[in-house]
Amino acid sequence: MRTNKFCLGTKCIFLIIRKNSATKFLFIILVGIKYFFGLIFLILPYVYMFLRERNTFIFITIYCLIKMVT
8 A cells, every 4th residue: 555655654554544444533533532542631630739738730731732632
């Protein structure tokens, strides 16, 4: 199967699975699960820090945003 040599990351994956709809469907489900759990881990530290301590609130926010991206 021919793909672009200079593709990176998600773009390369989409070029590879462009013609296979079942694989694309599974890929979309996996990405959705990743971001769903990312949202859960984004909300839980907010609740914990609101109940405990507000000093490290910004650090938890930055950590969760990095966790969502990676």
